[in-house]
Amino acid sequence: xxxxxxxxxxxxxxxxxxxxxxxxxxxxxxxxxxxxxxxxxxxxxxxxxxxxxxxxxxxxxxxxxxxxxxxxxxxxxxxxxxxxxxxxxxxxxxxxxxxxxxxxxxxxxxxxxxxxxxxxxxxxxxxxxxx
Numbered sequence: 001x002x003x004x005x006x007x008x009x010x011x012x013x014x015x016x017x018x019x020x021x022x023x024x025x026x027x028x029x030x031x032x033x034x035x036x037x038x039x040x041x042x043x044x045x046x047x048x049x050x051x052x053x054x055x056x057x058x059x060x061x062x063x064x065x066x067x068x069x070x071x072x073x074x075x076x077x078x079x080x081x082x083x084x085x086x087x088x089x090x091x092x093x094x095x096x097x098x099x100x101x102x103x104x105x106x107x108x109x110x111x112x113x114x115x116x117x118x119x120x121x122x123x124x125x126x127x128x129x130x131x
Contacts, residue, residue: 001103004028005089014076014083018068020054025066027091028054028102039070042089042102050075050104075104084109 004027005020013019020028029040037055044050053070081087090103 001090001092002027003088004091005087007087009081009083009085009087011083014081016073017055018072018087020066020068022064022066024089025054025056025064028066029100031056036064037069040102042104044079044103045105079106081106082109084111 055069056064086107092101
């Protein structure tokens with residue numbers, strides 16, 4: 001499994017949409033033709049499938065600035081994400097048919113007196129086969 005995005009969340013990521021580095025755009029499902037958005041499925045550490053949309057500026061703009069829009073806010077709310085939590089997106093190539101599966105993991109920030117000291121896996125993450 002290859003990591004395609006690893007990000008510590010900021011205020012905009014929590015309140016509106018998650019910015020994705022432009023260099024990672026080619027790892028997500030391809031935008032077809034003149035389209036500037038694509039929907040795709042992502043499986044979380046608990047096995048739930050989330051439907052996200054990547055949106056970019058129109059293709060004639062050289063600075064596409066991709067963001068996750070549709071489905072992202074629901075994910076943030078359900079996972080109770082906050083500033084300084086981390087998310088990682090992975091691409092897992094399937095062997096038989098060449099299809100790709102996307103995965104996302106969450107690590108909650110451990111804050112003591114407002115300072116972030118570490119990150120811990122999201123509750124419910126499978127570790128050594130035990131939930």
